[in-house]
Amino acid sequence: MTDTRFSLLLPVYDGDRAAHLRAAFVSSVQDQTTPPSEVVLVRDGPVHDELAAELDRLARESPVSVTRVDLPDNSGLAIALTRGLEACSHDVVARMDADDVSFPERFARQLAMIERGYDLVGTGLVEFEGDAQSLGRARVTPQGADIARAARFRSPFHHPTVMFRREAVQRAAGYQAMGPMEDYWLWARMISSGAHVENIVEPLVAYRVDAGAYRRRGGWEQLRAELALQRHMRRIGFTSRRQYVRNLVVRGGYRLVPTLVRRTAYRRTFLSSG
Numbered sequence: 001m002t003d004t005r006f007s008l009l010l011p012v013y014d015g016d017r018a019a020h021l022r023a024a025f026v027s028s029v030q031d032q033t034t035p036p037s038e039v040v041l042v043r044d045g046p047v048h049d050e051l052a053a054e055l056d057r058l059a060r061e062s063p064v065s066v067t068r069v070d071l072p073d074n075s076g077l078a079i080a081l082t083r084g085l086e087a088c089s090h091d092v093v094a095r096m097d098a099d100d101v102s103f104p105e106r107f108a109r110q111l112a113m114i115e116r117g118y119d120l121v122g123t124g125l126v127e128f129e130g131d132a133q134s135l136g137r138a139r140v141t142p143q144g145a146d147i148a149r150a151a152r153f154r155s156p157f158h159h160p161t162v163m164f165r166r167e168a169v170q171r172a173a174g175y176q177a178m179g180p181m182e183d184y185w186l187w188a189r190m191i192s193s194g195a196h197v198e199n200i201v202e203p204l205v206a207y208r209v210d211a212g213a214y215r216r217r218g219g220w221e222q223l224r225a226e227l228a229l230q231r232h233m234r235r236i237g238f239t240s241r242r243q244y245v246r247n248l249v250v251r252g253g254y255r256l257v258p259t260l261v262r263r264t265a266y267r268r269t270f271l272s273s274g
Helices: 018-028 049-061 075-087 106-114 148-152 166-171 182-192 220-235 241-254 258-268
Strands: 006-012 038-044 065-071 092-096 120-128 135-138 163-165 197-208
Touching: 006 018, 006 075, 018 049, 038 049, 038 075, 038 092, 049 065, 075 182, 092 106, 092 166, 106 120, 106 163, 106 197, 120 258, 148 182, 148 197, 163 166, 166 182, 182 197, 182 220, 220 241
Parallel strands: 006 038, 006 092, 038 065, 120 197
Antiparallel strands: 092 163, 120 135, 120 163
C-alpha cells in the first residue's frame, strides 16, 4: 500500500450530465483499489439544477474530503484546471473528466510509476457509447521513446487518463489557453522541459464518445486552434520546419474534411484493430 497522497482534479460544466458525473466520481473514488486523498471539484460557471444537486450530493456523501472551486463564469478548461490545481493539497494530481469511467486499478498502477520517478503518467483508454459495460476498441497509445516522437504529430497522452506532479506542470508554465488543445500544448512543453513521462498502454479509463464527437473535431474553430498550436510548437523548437509543414497539411486538412471521412481516418489511424 502506497503512502503517497494525491488529489483527484475533476472539472464540471453546464454541458455535463448528472448521471455521468456520478459514474465518473464513484469509479474514481469509491471503486479504486487506491483511492485519492482528496477530490477537487471545479464548477466551471453556472450549471443546471440537476447537475448542481449532484455536485452537492457527491461532496456530502464522499468518503474522502472534497474541495469545491466554483467559478462565477464559464472560463474554459485551461482556467478551470489552473484554478483547480491551485486548490489541490498534494503535488501528485490525477485528472478525470465528468463523463468517463476509471477502472479500479487505475490509480494504483499510475502511482507506482510516479513513485519510480515519473513526472507524467498516462494510460490507454477504450471508447464506449451509452453503456460503459459495452466497450469498443482501444486507442493506440505510444510508450517509452515513442512518446516524444509521436508528440511531434499528435497528442501522446489522453488527457482524462493522466496523473502528474504539479511541480512538473508548473515548471512548464502550466495550462495555457489553446482552444480545445490546451492539453497537447502542455504535454509538448513538459517534454521540452525535460519531464520524465510514460504511458501505461493498457486501457485504464473508459472514454465516452457521443454521436457528435467526430463532428466536434472539425470546423473553423478547431482549425484556428490547430494552426495556433502548430505555430507555438514550431516557435519553441518542438517541431522541425518539415514537421510543421506536414502538420499544417495533414492535421489542418483533417479539421475541414466531412465528418464521415474524419471518423474513418481517425479510427483507422488511432484505434487498435483488436
